[in-house]
Amino acid sequence: MDSLLSVIIPHPDPLPLSAPPALVWFLLLLTFFLHLLPMNFILGGSIISALLGRKKDVPREELRSFLAKAMPPMVAAAVSFGVAPLLLTQVLFGRLFFSSSVLMAWYWLSVIPILILAYYGTYLAAFKGQRLGRARPWVTGLVALLFMAIAFIYTNNMSLMLSPERFAELHGASAGGGELNLADPTLFPRWLHMVLGAVAVAGLVIAVHGARRLETSPESGRYAIKLGSHWFMAATVINIGSGCWWLVALPRELMLRFMGGSPVASGVLMLGIVLGIGSLVVVEGTRNDKAPMKRLMVGSGLLALTLVAMILARDQIRRGALAAAGYEIPAWVEPRWGQLTVFLLLLAGAAVTIIWMVRKLAAGKETN
C-alpha cells in the first residue's frame, strides 16, 4: 500500500525508441513553436474580437472582418501543427502523458466537442459576419470562451503529467476520469501566462495588419495599429506579473533552477524576459511613427524570439520536474534513419507545396 502514496511512473514499452531522444526533442520544440503561432492568434484574436465592443464604425468593422476571415484557416493551421508535438510528446513522455490524460479523461476528451463547436463558430462568424446581427457578439464571445476552456484543459494535462506524485491520490479519488489538476499552485498562473501571451501575439498581428492597410485605408490602418499595439503592450506588461506568479508557484527546487541554480534555465528565462521587454520598447515606439511597419516587423521578430526562449524555459520546467520525480527516457534507441529521412523529405515537400499553393492564392487575390 505504501507505494501507492509514492510516485507512479509507468514502465517503458519493451520496444526501442525510433530516433535519438535529442532529435525527437528538437522536433517536438520546433513543431510546438509552429503550433504556437496560429494557436496564439486564434486564442488571443478571439478574445480581442470578443472585447471589441458593440460599436459598428468602419475601422472596427474592418478589423472584425479581418479577424473573422483569418480565424478558420488559422484554426486549421493550429490543429494541423498541433498534431506533431502531441505525437512527439507521446514518444518522449507518453508514460506520464497517458496517465495524466486518463485521470482527467472526460475533460481531456471534451476538448474535441469544444473545439468542433468553436471551429464552427469561427466559420459562422467568417461566412455570416454582419448578417449575424445581434448574435455576432455572442458568437465571438462564445468562441473566445471555448478556446480559453481548451487552453485551461491543456494546461491541466500538461502540468499534471509533470506531477506523477499526484497520480495515486487522484486515481484514488476517482478512476472515472473526472479529475483536474486544481491543487497544483502553478495551474492558474501557467494558464494565465499562456492566455496573455496569446493576446500579445494576436495584438501584434493586428498591429501589423493595420500597418499593411495604412495606404489603402488609413483610418482603419491607424485604428488597428493603435488597438493591436495597446493589446500587445498591456498583455505583455501584465504577463511579466503572471510569469513571476508562475515562477514563485513552482516547487522551491525548480524555482531555484531559474534563479541561478541552473545556468541554462536561468539563461533562457532571462533571455525571454529581455527579448519580451525589447519587443515592448520597439512596439511602444510606433505610437507616433508614420511608417510603423519596420518597427512592427522588428517587434514581431523579437516577439518570435521571446516565444522561442519561453518554449525553452517551459521545457526547463518539464526537465526539472521530471528529473525530480525520477523519470528517465529509456536508453534503448534504435534509430530508423531511413524512415526519418523519408519523413523529413516529405515534410520539405509539404512545405514547398503549401507555399506554392498559398502564393498562387495570394497572387490571385491581387489580380482579382
Place this chain on the structure above:
Amino acid sequence: MNYPIWDQPASGLIIAFISVFHVFISHFAVGGGLFLVLAERKARKSGDAELLDYTRRHTRFFMLVTLVLGAITGVAIWFAIGLVHPSGTSALINTFVWAWGMEWTFFLVEVAAAMVYYYGWDRLEAGTHEAVGWIYFIAAWVSMVIINGIISFQLTPGQWVTSRGFLDGLLNPTYWPSLVARTAVAIGLAGIYALLTNARSRDLAFKKRMARWAGLKWVLPMVVAIPLSLVWYLQSAIGAGILAGRIFGAGGESVGAVIASIFSGSSGSGYPILQNGATVCLAASAGAALLLLFIALIRPAGYGLSSAVGLLILGQLAFAGGEWVREDLRKPYVIGQYMFVNSVRLPAAQGAPGAPAGMEQYAADRFSLPELNKTGVLSASLWNRAPQGFDPLAGPDSSRTPEERADLEARAGELLFRQLCTACHTVDGYLALRPLVEGKSAAGLENVLDTLALPVDASGEPTGWDDPELRLKTRRGFRMPPFSGTAAEKRALSVWLARLGGDPLAGVETAPAASGPDGVMIFEENCAICHEPDSDLEIESLIEGYSEDQLYEAIGMLEELSDEMFPFEGTDEERRALAGHLAAFTGKEAE
C-alpha cells in the same frame, strides 16, 4: 496495470462511436476530393456552367464537413485510444512514429489544399485550381494509404511478429485488400454525399444529370467493388491465421463458409455481436443499393432530401457494420499476436530480435502473460494493488477465518475484474457478465478461466505462447484472451464472479465430503458452464442413449468429440463419478 484504467463501462465503445462517425467522413474526405476535381474538369471541358456552379457549392459543404468534423474527430480517435488503450497506443506510436510523421505531412498538405481550393474558386486560374484539387486528392489518399497500414497491422501483424520490421508491419497480409476496400468505399461515399447536396438543386434537368452521374458512375460500381474487395480481405485474414470461420460460427475456415453463415443467419455458435455487425452491414447495403436505384433510375429529378439522407444513413450503417466486424475479428487482441485487449502482452515470438547488450532491462516485460502468471497481476499493477491480507502468490492470509478469506478473495477478484475484464465487459450493461455467471459455482468458473484461450499452432496442436504461428483456441469460439495471473488470483476472480452470479458465500471453504468424489459437483465445476439445462448445449439431449461405460470412455476423449471441448483433467475416480452422474440423465446407470 501499467496505466490507470479509465473506469467507464465498456470504454471501448467510446472509441467505436467516435470511429464509426469519423471513418464515414474521413473516407468522404478522400473520395469527395476526387469527385470535386473530376466534376470541375468535366464541367470546364464541356462548358457546363450548372455543373461548375454545383461543384463550387459542393466545395463549401465538403470543406465544412471534412475540415472540421473529419479532421477533429480523427484527432478524437487518437485521444480516445490513448485513454482506453494507453499501452496499445504507446506500442503503436513506438513502432510507427515515423509512419504517423509521414502521414502528418500529407495531412498538412490536405488541409492547406482544401482551404486553397475553396478560397481559390474566384482567385485561381482554372488549371491551377484543378491542380490544387489533384494535390488535395493525392494527399488525402496517401494519408489513407499510410493509416491503412497501421489499422490492418493491428489485425494481421504478419512478419512483424518475428522481424519487428517497419515495412513488414505496414504492408501486412490484409494491407492491400483493405486499401482497395477503403478506396472503393471512399469513391462510393463521394457519390452518396453528392446525391445529398444535389437533392436541393433547383434546375431539374441538372439535378437529373447529376443524380445519374453520381449514382450510376460513382456509387453503383462501388456497390460491386466493395463486396469483392471484402471477400479478398476475408480470404487474406483467414490466410493470416484469423479464425474467421469460427468467429462467424461458420462450418469451416473458408470465405465461402463465412459468407454462407452471414446469409443463413445465426448458427448458434460464433460471436453474436460480430454476426449482428455483419447482418447490419448486409441489410443496410441491400437497402442502400435499392434506394440508390430508386434515386438514380426512377426519381433522378424528383428525389428529395429525405431519400438522400436515408441513403446516407444506410451507407453509414453498412460501413459501421463492416468496421465493427473488422474490430471484432481482431479481438481478443488490440495488436494481433502482440497485445491482448486488456493490455497483457504475449512473450516476444521466437526469432524476434531482442534488446542489444546492456539494454536487456528495457526488453524485460513485466506485463507479459508468463510474467503475470508468475508474479501476479495485482503485484505488477502500479495502480491497483492487492487488498491487505491477500498475497497474489499465496492467496488470502491463512490466519483469517474462512469467511474473511473468501471476502478478501472477492475484493481482490473485483480489482482483477477491473484490470482484466473491463476493456470489453460490464457487470450489467454491454457484454454483461452477471447473466453469464448467474448460478455458477466458484470452482466451475475457475475451470472456465483456465480454458478461456489456449495456444495452438496452425494445425491446432498445443504450442507455446511465443509460437510465431500462434492461433488461439478459445472456449466456444468466444473472443477471449487467456486468464492472466497466479492461481490464487484466478481463484479470487472466480469467487468474485460467483458472488456476482448470486452466491454471497462463494469462496467460503467447506469441509470436504466424507465419501468419494461427487459426480454432481464435478459436473457443476467442469461441464455445467456450457451444458446446463435449458442451454443450447443441454447435456441430456447430447448423451441420449449412452451407457455409463460409454460415458466414461467419452469423458476420456472430449477433445476428439468436439474441438470446442477441453480435456477432462480429473482423476480416474472423479471421471467414474462424473460418468455415473451423467448416466442418471440417460437412465443407463451401471448395475
